[in-house]
Amino acid sequence: MELNNLINNINAIQVTGEFQRKNVEAIVYDSKKVEKDSIFIAIKGYKTDGHKYILEAINKGAIAVVLEDDKSVPDELFDRNNVLKILVENSRITLAELSKRFWNSPSEKLKLIGITGTNGKTTTSYFLKKILEIGGYKVGLTGTIANYIGDKKIDSTLTTPESNDLNKLLNEMYLQSCGYAVMEVSSHSLELERTNSLNFAAGIFTNISSDHLDFHKNFNNYLSAKRKLFLSLTQSAFGVYNSDDKHCLDLIKNSNAPLYSYGQASNADFNISNINYDLNGTEFVIRYKDNFYNASTSLIGEFNAYNACAAFAVSILFGINKEAALRGIKNTEQISGRFEKINIGDKTVIIDYSHTADSLGKALQAIKRISKGKHPIYTVFGCGGNRDKSKRSEMGKIATELSDKVVITSDNPRDEEPMEIIKEIESGAINGNYKIIEDRKKAILNTIENSEEDAVILIAGKGHEEYQEIKGKRFHLSDKEIAQSFLKV
Secondary structure, three states, X not given: OEHHXXXXXXXXXXXXXXXXXXXXXXXXXXXXXXXXXXXXXXXXXXXXXXXHXXXXXXXXXXXXXXXXXXXXXXXXXXXXXXXXXXXXXXXXXXXXXXXHHHOOOHHHOOEEEEEEOOOOHHHHHHHHHHHHHHOOXXXXXXXXXXXXXXXXXXXXXXXXXOHHHHHHHHHHHHHOOOOEEEEEOOHXXXXXXXXXXXXXXXXXXXXXXXXXXXXXXXXHHHHHHHHHHHHHOOOOOEEEEEOOOOOHHHHHOOOOOOEEEXXXXXXXXXXXXXXXXXXXXXXXXXXXXXXXEEEEEOOOOHHHXXXXXXXXXXXXXXXXXXXHHXXXXXXXXXXOOOOEEEEEOOEEEEEEOOOOHHHHHHHHHHHHHHHOOOOOEEEEEOOOOOOOOHHHHHHHHHHHHHOOEEEEOOOOOEOOOHHHHHHHHHOOOXXXXXXXXXXXXXXXXXXXXXXXXXXXXXXXXXXXXXXXXXXXXXXXXXXXXXXXXXXXX
């Protein structure tokens, strides 16, 4: 696409310089990736400021630069190099707008489903993908564990990619004949405008509890970020929300889309009842328009009944056959690190991504219900560094309250000292049923070795992750691999 056509109608404060009648070869926000005839977007990030690299971008052949800081580079530099200067109020929004046009508005050619919430996004997305596939569609997916175009797996580094990467991926989904795209939408991505200008056909709200306060500073900001998905929905789209969540009305407020509720409340549009689960799976009943549907899944826990019901609701509202939707729920396979069960002799190990107080509490409550007081419950967990510190003591309280024994260990300490994080967790412990083993591998193996034969062991926090991040470096570490290695000892 020619430069003048690409930037036509973007919301710019000022455009100066001469248009070069050239096709734009790329849109980049990383100066290292600038190539000849590309547009460089200078973004003020949290670790560095893209305005510092404008000269580098120009020297590499950029034909236009989008920037927020008018004083970051002298105008003469643009004039001398025949580079177009585009001054905007928000570079991230402009990146999203340009990316949409550059990649031919792929979200308008797919039925794009966005899922937001603190917990359940990944599982709900996998339920939906399976249902839609059984319904006869090829489906794309973007999320925490991986991205998919049909069956093709693509590694994921962010829950929701940057807007240019996201539009590129959606365009590839469209070109490879996907009819639907299912997307986890993180609060970071909403706040940082990564999903700006996307055309969502449907939105899902799973639940919300305190998380990412290191980034959002307070819960109200976090809630406001999550709301952006539902505020972006048009009247031709629709929203599905968990009416059992106490913050649901605040989250859906002022949405222009038709809205449908799900939950155990009797007046929910999609009502969930008769939830029963054990270590083999979950059964429940969905009522919709006075019809009752028996649903079952191999995934464990009440929260998975909610996740499945959200996926059922969206698929039905899109016109998917109800029997196909129920088969999709039943055939959804175990998701890596999401309440994933491993049998080690007569012991049961559960690997779970629960890394908030709310998700840890729900995981342990599910285990207690399954155990019925007949099996000792062990919990191995830590908290991530450079993240919300307020949840550490609360998670210490929940773990020691709902477990028979707890091992507090390291998670991803990042730039913090592991023992400082552990001490903050320890401050919330309500009794002495815990011990500290800083080394995560040793903590897991020690717990498995020294627990009773019929114990249920929750290893929480990292789930699918196969690394531990320490002082800017990632080292291979997989909770699942460590637990399974015990079988070989």
